[in-house]
Amino acid sequence: MSGSSQSGGVPQQLPLGVSLRDDATFANFFQSPDDGNRQVVGMLNAFACGQSPEQVVYLWGEPGSGVTHLLQSACQVAEASGRSFQYLPLSDLIDNDPEAIVEGLECLDLVCIDDLQQIEGRTDWQTALFHLYNRLRDSGKQLLLGARQSPRNLPLTLADLKSRLQWGLTFQLHPLSDNDKVAALVRRSKLRGFDLPEDVALYILHRAPRNTRALFTLLEQLDRASLQAQRKITIPFVKQVLNI
16 A cells, blocks of 8 residues: 655555554554563554654564554554655565566655565565665655564575664564463454453463464454354354454
8 A cells, every 4th residue: 555645755556455454553552561562553653654763664573463563554654744755575575576566666755565574586676675675765755664583593595684674663463471461352343343342362372372363354354244143242152253
């Protein structure tokens, strides 16, 4: 997804079906007091608004830790701030021509590249991103990167790109504990406008994939089913809808 500002940024017109999740916001990113992610959210909010001197930020963490959520949240803030931006999930775009994908992105205020681990073994993508990195720095624009590994451990063959990726700020996102996942489900339900009892959240957690993205997808499914059936979300209802 791309966005444009009134400052002359040229939005990309990529027929790739890339979009942002409406619920990917900083406000509904669950932050445990003990997980260390609170500092990251505050920094990213300032970064996305253009109120940070940093040009490059690199987020990494295991699946479900919230990397994609925060990259998309940064795009939402950039859009609300009138800044031009582009979100590129490489898991969806890796089979496209990298030069065509990144052409002209240095004209935008913020470029967010997700799933960076996808470029392992892809010299074409590594070369294209290396040159994009340099163009963004030269034009004074911002780059936000997301991956499953730290920049030091990312298995890249292009040493110059690997070196560049270690120049900016790097943050590891810490996964939620089971207790935090229950609290996150309860909080997300309130943001969606319904109450999820804690015992129901525990039931879901113990029988569904522990990945937070998968858990929130199930929550959305329950919300839709509850609205359609005009029923509260109880354990029997969860059993009926999710078959778990």
